[in-house]
Amino acid sequence: MESEESIKSAESVEQNIGQLMMNKVLTRIMHEAKNRAAIKADKTYTVKKYNTHGSVKSEKSETKTVQGRPKLEGVSLDIYQILGSKYDFYIDPQESVATVNGTECAVVKFRPKAGLRKGGVADEFINRLEGTVYINIEEYYMVKIEGKVPQPFQFTYNLLYVIPIGVDVYRLDFSAEYQLFNGIVVERYFRGFVDYEVKNRGAEEHIHALTNYR
Numbered sequence: 001m002e003s004e005e006s007i008k009s010a011e012s013v014e015q016n017i018g019q020l021m022m023n024k025v026l027t028r029i030m031h032e033a034k035n036r037a038a039i040k041a042d043k044t045y046t047v048k049k050y051n052t053h054g055s056v057k058s059e060k061s062e063t064k065t066v067q068g069r070p071k072l073e074g075v076s077l078d079i080y081q082i083l084g085s086k087y088d089f090y091i092d093p094q095e096s097v098a099t100v101n102g103t104e105c106a107v108v109k110f111r112p113k114a115g116l117r118k119g120g121v122a123d124e125f126i127n128r129l130e131g132t133v134y135i136n137i138e139e140y141y142m143v144k145i146e147g148k149v150p151q152p153f154q155f156t157y158n159l160l161y162v163i164p165i166g167v168d169v170y171r172l173d174f175s176a177e178y179q180l181f182n183g184i185v186v187e188r189y190f191r192g193f194v195d196y197e198v199k200n201r202g203a204e205e206h207i208h209a210l211t212n213y214r
Contacts, residue, residue: 015091025140091107165198
């Protein structure tokens with residue numbers, strides 16, 4: 001039977017390996033930023049709104065040409081900086097390899113770092129996310145990432161700094177896929193889904209699909 005010390009040692013090794021792999025993946029993205037800024041693509045942004053029965057009640061799409069890393073409408077966050085600073089990465093021995101779109105990938109899990117501070121509404125979501133990163137083990141880039149908030153939660157924010165507003169979040173999840181274009185890591189799509197209630201309950205799905213890289 002394994003001792004508590006040996007179990008902790010194994011967990012430490014698994015976390016160190018996971019952290020090193022993600023550091024390498026994120027460093028590549030940062031180093032390619034200058035070349036990535038010159039690349040154009042067509043981005044189709046779709047918003048779907050759902051009723052309480054789960055049926056789509058409205059859907060809007062628009063397509064435009066974008067250059068550089070795509071900005072997500074309504075989100076002014078650097079997701080790569082957040083990944084590098086907010087989460088611990090580790091290897092799960094029970095799920096360390098997977099195939100994504102025909103590519104063999106290393107599987108790295110992530111969870112929030114302990115003791116994260118909340119600086120605003122965004123942190124209410126960011127500080128609860130956990131998920132999985134799939135890494136191409138030959139080219140060493142992030143093929144896919146998916147995450148979610150594991151349990152419903154509530155929080156209050158102050159509208160105009162004085163009016164307390166209660167928010168219930170029942171579900172939050174996201175996923176993104178990547179590919180190589182001329183040897184540079186580029187985004188294929190982002191998808192996010194949130195089911196929440198402020199005054200009335202509503203659910204929204206936001207999809208950013210990128211094609212025709214040039």
